[in-house]
Amino acid sequence: MITRVEGLLYGADYNPEQWPESVWKQDANLMRDAGVNMVTVGVFSWARLQPAEDEWDFAWLDRLMDLFHSAGIAVDLATATASPPAWFVRQYPETLPVTADGVRLEFGSRQHYCPSSPIYRAAATRLARAIAERYGEHPALALWHIHNEYGDHVTECFCDVSAEDFRRWLRERYGQDIEQLNFAWGTEFWSQRYSDFSQIEPPRRAPGPVNPGQLLDWRRFSSDALLACFLTERAVLKEVTPQVPVTTNFMSMMKDLDYWKWAAHEDLVSDDAYPDPADPSAHVLAAMNYDLMRSLGGGRPWLLMEQAPSAVSWRAVNVPKTPDQKRLWSLQTVARGADGVMHFQWRASRAGAEKFHSALLPHGGTGSRGWRDTVRLGEDLGKLAEVAGSRIESAVAIVLDWNSWWALEAEDHPSARVRLKEQILSWYSVLHRWNHAVDFVPPDADLAGYKVVLVPNLYAVSTQDAARLTDYVYGGGYLAVGFFSGIVDELDHIHQGTDAAGGGYPGPLKEVLGVAVDEWWPIPDGETVGVSFTADEETAKAARKPDNELPPKPAARRWSEWLGTTTARTVAQYAEGPLKGRPAVTCNEFGAGRAWYVSCDLGSDVEKVLGEAVRPAVVWPSLASTLAWSGVEVVCRGSESHLYYFLLNHGDTSVDLGSSVPFGAVNLLTGSRPTHVAAKTVVVLKVER
The missing domain is CATH 3.40.50.880 (Class I glutamine amidotransferase (GATase) domain)
Known part of the structure; x- marks a missing residue:
């Protein structure tokens, strides 16, 4: 199990601060009806949890945690550090990030902080400790969710604090030897030679091309600066609650952060994935991203932390998922090693930048098509519970x-x-x-x-x-x-x-x-x-x-x-x-x-x-080779006793399975032996080893 919760995880981000408390119990009951067994809470709750520097309000979260425990729903509890509140940035404006052009970004969105700021890191660590000490022993807690989508919006900061942190990072990398740095950066070119580390600045906007060695080290540093933020919070959580697994949600194959270094510090790799429903080949890119997530964890099961139940709100044209597409793509993540399918978000927002983003509980409520899809997916994941913990082997x-x-x-x-x-x-x-x-x-x-x-x-x-x-x-x-x-x-x-x-x-x-x-x-x-x-x-x-x-x-x-x-x-x-x-x-x-x-x-x-x-080097499983080029994606997960073949038909026509189904195999989703894979549907075969 990737957490203490049995079977496959199913749920979504829940933002209770957006709703009156009278809605919470209704939501918990609806979650139970839909088969939800875990929710992510507190991702953007810093302003509510800490209304002022020395003022705390945990009473509402106490009630929410108790409510979910009584409903049998586990909690992936966030440290809430992704978006500092207004009081913080007004009291410490120097923590706001600065672009390469020298523009200081303002409050009013999210991810508005300088990764190198000791003030921000101290405040984030203080908040993480307060949450850990309060909820570390709570029976609803199943997973720690540090921050949220590191590197989203702000991947680097060019302020004076970042400049000093960059110089510190360079001194460590080059052993305090400026000549080693000069060699590494090739500074004899264009008379860029340094005589002291104090002369070095970030690669801000310059008259012409910036030194490529400097840019490469800057990218390394920027990834490490964000990683340092993660590690300071992780250290607190591991100190207070060593028994609770820790994650932070990645953003698929993202260029800005070296996920090999990051994943080494995660108990569980998790990912946010938003393939475009308008792209007929989106499932291939998604499969590649999912294979990366599995690989980052050394082959262990991973967690899909976020996906859109239907349309997103941030593309130029936001095409919704069809019901079949939603089901097919959700089960594709399980096929490629995920032990959970989570979403953004549970209840559709009524205000804010993502009010048109889809949710498991749409604006139309339980009478909507989206709600029927939500219940159906919960039923599917329940039928596939035994797949949890199985792995994929690759040559x-x-x-x-x-x-x-x-x-x-x-x-x-x-x-x-x-x-x-x-x-x-x-x-x-x-x-x-x-x-x-x-x-x-x-x-x-x-x-x-x-x-x-x-x-x-x-x-x-x-x-x-x-x-x-x-x-x-x-x-x-x-x-x-x-x-x-x-x-x-x-x-x-x-x-x-x-x-x-x-x-x-x-x-x-x-x-x-x-x-x-x-x-x-x-x-x-x-x-x-x-x-x-x-x-x-x-x-x-x-x-x-x-x-x-x-x-x-x-x-x-x-x-x-x-x-x-x-x-x-x-x-x-x-x-x-x-x-x-x-x-x-x-x-x-x-x-x-x-x-x-x-x-x-x-x-x-x-x-x-x-x-x-x-082809000469790798032996295909017979089922995978039979269906190659057919439009049916075949992935095999294995446990000690069984193999689970996921057959995902991304095409528009049904594909006959003929005699390729192994003897005794049954479709876990129907309980019967399949003869074909209908268009835009999934078959999950259980086969004894």
Whole structure:
């Protein structure tokens, strides 16, 4: 169990301060009717809990906690520190955040604080302690919810307090040695050399490009500054209530925060996910985010802390979810390792910026379609209670590194069009279509348990991490690496060779990949470059078909490279343009393994490369392979005694299961043996091991 609550968690954020107390009991009864077993309370309650610096009001929360306990509903209790109250910012205006342009942001929204402010941190810690000491032994308490969505709205602050904190962080990083910093930042360029740490400021708005080493360290620092806020509160909660698990809700694959570092300090990884109902492929991006959440926790079950019951209120056009979509997407999170489905929010707000945001209890009340969906989902999760605690096993890993992400998307690169999340998604989408489970790993992970490791991009890589990838292939692993990888080290310095001939690209990955990149050839917007795969050409010759009867050739967009081979064989070559005839995709036999290099952005055509890398190495579960390419997403969770196959049909037509259903398997949602998966529906098969 991820908390002391049995089965799968189901519930939502509850904001009682928005409602008269007479509504609370009605809400608790309706929650029980809907199958809700946990609610998140207190996320934005700082102003109500602490009306003034030395004034506290816990009486209303005492009554609410007692009410939920009597109703059999557990509480995920927030520390309420995400939005300081008006009295605080007026008394301490210096705690408000400042932009790179020097503008101090005002009160009136949320997340209005400087992460480095000792005044803010002290006040937040004081509030967390007061809440922990009061409710640490309350029988309704099941989980601590620190802050809320760190990095939402404000990911960095450029005020003088942040500047001093940045300098402190740099002194620790570089051992008080300014010469180490000068080397790391390459300050001989443009006469940027420092003689003392006191001369350093945050990367505020400047006349031209800001030092990339400074920007990279600033991003590291900004993530760490917010993490320090989390850790100060966590320390208090662990001191007072070591037995209660702690979480803070992530925001899917978010660039600004290094979630590998953050997740190491969480008892439970939780996520807020808001896929767009208007996007027909939104479920693929969602699946990728959910696999990341599971991976951040080392494979343990995670918690969907927030999703919209239907429409959100913050997109330009806020399309609602259909009833089937709501059910399908909710159960997708369980399929991919979540042991709970929570929402924002329980009761739709009557005022404020999110009054048009959907809720489990809509403005229309219990007579609405939304309420019927709420009850139905509660029933579904109740039927799937035994799935809680089961895990997903994967033979395929994707490397994700935040430091490389930050460095890759810096300014003054060969192309500003390369975006890491897009590259990962294009590769991940292929695995999703094939129904392969995927783990995400950092570059320093132990890769021994994986048959295939995919690296859509690793622009920045240390020599140590490159050696790990090299050893992995030499020992028999299959590795596929995308373009513009192995270029710089962890300082964002170009990798250098050890002789007069220089290093060249892809740096410390050259040996394992068996290639040498001479020059990058970014592709202008709107243009593509054809790519011919050797296997396709051989098939075409054997079939003796004219060109107009052959399928369209794969095409590169955004990026290509002048690539040469040293020990690798050519898998595909550029078919046109200045690179015509040169290798585009290669494969290198190295030790007992193989390593592929993809020198261009192939989009969905990367399937041809991944097919060669993944299919020979990974054994599919038969059900997953049978339904691959059918539009049915298949995910298997396993316990010691059973396997649970989730079959999620995202398509518009029913899919026949034929004889692929294992003997004795039943659909937990219906209790019977299924023959098909209807459009936009879910089947959950329980199979004995």
